[in-house]
Amino acid sequence: QKEVEQNSGPLSVPEGAIASLNCTYSDRGSQSFFWYRQYSGKSPELIMFIYSNGDKEDGRFTAQLNKASQYVSLLIRDSQPSDSATYLCAVNGGDGGFKTIFGAGTRLFVKA
């Protein structure tokens, strides 16, 4: 059973702070890693993807990947109340092929 593990939270941070979201995965052959944001009652939307070890920055978001540790993280700088949502970690590739497997999600609250 391939798994993606996340702390369910909720994670609460003050406005302007850095929010750090973490994820581990079990399939060592996984090749693609994603972070989705899901607002209540809405479908998930892709915010970041990363394929290689290291950091990838996009605006206020930084994804970090460490394949040796099977660990993915998402940092949100200068957090805003509009960032309050559930963040889903997802992996693709490996034994699962093109199937995308999702973690349970971490609920983030950004307090104004």
Place this chain on the structure above:
Amino acid sequence: SAVISQKPSRDICQRGTSLTIQCQVDSQVTMMFWYRQQPGQSLTLIATANQGSEATYESGFVIDKFPISRPNLTFSTLTVSNMSPEDSSIYLCSVVDQNTEAFFGQGTRLTVV
């Protein structure tokens, strides 16, 4: 990215009946999937919709309960059969592009009473 239209967006159904959900993509895609998201839970993969052949189901899901059609590379349907209240959930169609990024339809919110 692909634009995915899913309908109905929501429905309330009587137990024992069936509901067919449609997913239309604005471009040809090889990989199409159906997910379920139960209240307060993450996304669980139901099956891979294969064009021109039977869908590939994940553990815990069977064709008799969730028959899937994929007549071409832009369209698929998922039927939830003989519904019970436990089937109340959001059902999501997803496609994966050449970069392995998954995109979703707006979802179908199903309530079984």
